[in-house]
Amino acid sequence: MRLTIVGHLKGQLTAATRIAMNRGAAVTHAESVEQALRTLRAGRGADLIMCDVALDVRELVSSLSAERFHVPVVACGVDNDTRAAVDAIRAGAKEYIPLPPDPELIGAVLAAVADDSRDMVFQDPSMISLVQLATQIAASSASVLITGESGSGKEMLARLVHEKSPRAKAPFVSVNCAAIPEQLLESELFGHEKGAFTGASARRIGKFEEASGGTLLLDEISEMDVRLQAKLLRALQERVIDRVGGGKPVPVDIRVIATSNRALADEVRKGTFREDLLYRLNVVNLKIPPLRERPADVLALAAHFASKYARINGFPIRPLSTEARAELARQRFPGNVRELENTIHRAVLLAVGSEIGADAIRTPDGAPVSTARGAAAQAVETAEQIARSFVGKTLADVERDLIFDTLGHTRGNRTHAANILGISIRTLRNKLNQYDDEGFAVPPPQAGVAAA
Known part of the structure; x- marks a missing residue:
């Protein structure tokens, strides 16, 4: 963990530095926002920046963004300076740490930054063998x-x-x-x-x-x-x-x-x-196999994220119910671990009672996942039915049926049909002349509709 502390190292910030170093952080100090930026430009990167609210936190955050330094910022200041704390958060700081520093609070912030990037949870045999190879x-x-x-x-x-x-x-x-x-x-x-x-x-x-x-x-x-x-x-x-x-x-x-x-x-x-x-x-x-091919990882990751987001949101840690675990096991998770993480975060926020139930497993718009899964299954079934309807037909048969169906949709208007089909009006007319010569009944323009 590389920590940059920005501000004048008077008593309380010095104490914060000492606490961070005791927690294993490599600490760099900068007295001003510009000095912090010079340090970053010089290649001395940071995983976290702790900035005194006596400095311009907004300038620091905007400068980091302008120069494409993707580093989270936490603000720190005397614990009775409520206005400064609110302003710092509005300026883009991720957290506010009151001073004098609390060792456990600083430790938690450092751990949160580390955990965001280093948590790797797996139980599926395919991932176990992959991690063994990586090691x-x-x-x-x-x-x-x-x-x-x-x-x-x-x-x-x-x-x-x-x-x-x-x-x-x-x-x-x-x-x-x-x-x-x-x-x-x-x-x-x-x-x-x-x-x-x-x-x-x-x-x-x-x-x-x-x-x-x-x-x-x-x-x-x-x-x-x-x-x-x-x-x-x-x-x-x-x-x-x-x-x-x-x-x-x-x-x-x-x-x-x-x-x-x-x-x-x-x-x-x-x-x-x-x-x-x-x-x-x-x-x-x-x-890395997709999550849908790692069934044993789904529940292991779900339990991990449930615990993580309970702590972050100040909720008690609750287990996933049997029904919730079964619901998760049925999901395909096209977005893989990232989608599962968001699903569990929502579930932690929506769940009531001593367990996280299946009713808390919802899509981003709030719909139960069972409803979404049913709609998806119905769409797949419809697509399969359409595909089966083509079996036994030649490509020429399918093309002719598509042209006739499109003409029916346009009430016989050739120009509109050609636009929908993505072909020229001349090509469509040639096709219709061919079908007429072959003895097929070409749909005529309906009453009041121009053929062209």
Whole structure:
């Protein structure tokens, strides 16, 4: 845990620093918002920022956002300064810690930040074998490619590889390649020199340098532009990077883990991903099964999230009822672990009584999941019935029936029918002439409807 404390280190903040260090945090101090930003630009990253409300918390939060530093901020101040606490939360601070510092409160905040990124719960045999493989290869420096559907836990597995590796005490730095505009991603990864481009008002150390000695996670790497992939390949091969606007290569010592929710081999065939980069990244491939293929994980994760969100919301920890567990086991969870987490969070908030019942398992709009599942099953059944109706027919038969049905819908208007079918009026007329020659009854325009 890397903690940056922003403010003048007078008695109470000094005590907070000491408590955080005793809890295992690596603490950096900055006296002002600008000094904190300079520290971050220099590559001394942070997992959490604690800012004195005597400073401008809003300026800090907005500056972090403007410079794409994704770091949560908690405010701290004397416990009787209610107005400052409210203003800090409105400015974007995640929490408010009253001073003098309470060791348990600071410990809880640090643990919450750590837990958000490191909780990995699994019981399914497929995940047990996958985690064993991840642990086995963690000791090496080999690049790792983690694949799986969105929300299946790719970043969690990447963090586990880092924590089981000799680099565990060094930084773990994550970059979401899909969330950063193409024109900014190069600077985000490799950094830039002052004046390198419009808006580059100061030198910025990139994620490669920030992660030096540790692990760099390139999340959803399939979204990276092909031109930038060439520079990434060089960085991986030669272990040097070039800052944007820089004059000399900068050596880096990192392990790279990449994730993708797409099959990169398919992207190579489409020309959107470099084959040589795929080979460089795919030394080891860890493929996470979707949650629907890990039934034993559903209930284990559900119990974990129920406990987590009860603590966060100040509720008593309640077990899932037998009916609720059965309902969860029936779900498909297309959004994987992320969807399950949101489902359980809602259930914790909606449940009444000593257990979390099946009636608390609801969709985001408040509908019981059984109703949603019934509607989905009915839609699937309808689709299957439609598909079965085509069995035994030729493609020409299906095409003719579709044209005639569309003409019926447009009351015989050829132009409207052609627009709906996505063909030209000439093509439609040729088809109708063909059907007429073959002896089929072509639907005529209805009364009052022009043929064209």
